[in-house]
Amino acid sequence: MIIELEPIFQREGAVFPLEYTFSVEDDVIDSDIRVSGRIFNRTGIVRISATASYSGKTNCARCNKAFSFEVSVPIDHVLLAQAENEDSDLYIVADDLRLDLDALVCEDVFLAMPSRFLCRKDCKGLCPVCGADLNEGDCGCKPAADPRWDALKDLF
Ligand SMILES: [Zn+2]
Numbered sequence: 001m002i003i004e005l006e007p008i009f010q011r012e013g014a015v016f017p018l019e020y021t022f023s024v025e026d027d028v029i030d031s032d033i034r035v036s037g038r039i040f041n042r043t044g045i046v047r048i049s050a051t052a053s054y055s056g057k058t059n060c061a062r063c064n065k066a067f068s069f070e071v072s073v074p075i076d077h078v079l080l081a082q083a084e085n086e087d088s089d090l091y092i093v094a095d096d097l098r099l100d101l102d103a104l105v106c107e108d109v110f111l112a113m114p115s116r117f118l119c120r121k122d123c124k125g126l127c128p129v130c131g132a133d134l135n136e137g138d139c140g141c142k143p144a145a146d147p148r149w150d151a152l153k154d155l156f
């Protein structure tokens with residue numbers, strides 16, 4: 001979605017509500033991305049303040065179980081009409097007074113994505129000996145003996 005910012009920049013107090021969805025091609029993102037919020041001009045400063053939410057599906061990096069999750073990512077930036085600053089976390093420069101909102105939202109969504117997904121924070125993962133899912137209970141395996149200790153034992 002391309003937003004024409006000119007009317008928002010021109011009028012103090014202008015509010016442009018955002019309520020839309022768009023689709024992305026991604027291995028993890030399993031739904032449309034829903035954007036909800038607004039772009040507004042308060043005392044000449046134009047900001048976007050919105051939330052992007054989606055559901056995802058992936059495999060846990062520790063136990064490899066497939067799981068689904070819901071995420072909300074804040075989309076908060078000051079929009080500038082002139083390129084006196086480079087884009088940064090805080091400022092987005094909309095040179096021609098047009099904002100490619102899908103691109104901006106995608107950038108924020110992918111920046112917020114973790115590099116490793118865990119099914120839960122304290123996932124115990126798989127037993128390195130038998131491969132059992134340790135979240136479902138102790139499999140009874142002893143930690144593998146370190147052969148270096150056996151060699152030391154022989155010395156005494
Ligand atoms: Zn897990």
Ligand SMILES: [Zn+2]
Pocket residue numbers: 127128129130131132139140141
């Ligand atoms: Zn085991």
